Amino acid sequence: MADGDDGAQTWRHETVTEGPWAGWIAYGSDPFEEHAGPFYYRLDAAGAPVCAMRTEAQHMNGGGFMHGGALMTFADYAIFVFAREHLQDGHSVTANFNADFVGAVPLGALLECRGEVVKGGRSLIFLRGLMTVEGQTVFSFSAVIKKTGKRT
Template identity: 30%
Template sequence: MSFDPATEGWEQTEAWGLPEFLRPMWLRTDATGFSLGFQPNAALNNGRGVIHGGILATYMDHSLGRTVREAVGRVPIATIQLDLHYLAPGDMNLFVEVRGDITRQTRSVVFIRGMLTQGGKPVLAASGIWKVLSPKG
């Protein structure tokens, strides 16, 4: 039986800047914010039967960046630093979910931490710093 994100309260969302092979991107909101998710496919396999660590890193960077971008009013941002801690292999058969929490925010820099989980179990923890850039125009 395959997982259907739509039946679990997830909605497809824009995935600007995210490579096509990591789409569709799913969004689920609650009273404290939102989570982003995707369903792994065969192209994400690292050859050992688990999700490639670089794929998980890419998804974490994108998801935390989106959390920051929403918090700063959708102005341009850039990753300054992203520290990753791999906790478990990514299961090719389980939906991937990322949740970010901003820990500190100034006018020009945002600090965030996040957790990537599958089936409620931690797979990848991260902390990062994003630079708030001047709006184009």
């Protein structure tokens, strides 16, 4: 996230040019997600976004697997990536979030998230998604984003 001269928040949208995430896009404007990540996305061959992160020690729970709150934070990031074309001109918030924890995510795993906008309305956007590790589903979710007003 960056602050404009007037203090307004602006979206960060940068393609990574070096390292293991080269070609992926760093995207967002949320200080908590910046702290909780890093999170990235790219477009697959069909043009659909896929989000990804590599699990680190900071994401783990006491049992040695990814903390549920970290999974939900990554999913919350992903829904805004999936809905980005519906959100270009305004502010928005997560209004509803439903999740199913269906598998454990170990330290060092590449966690991928794919999803879609089910319906994009005037003020609400309905979404769903799945997270996988090595092709195995570990987390499924649905969410609703509420548009809250125009960007200034």
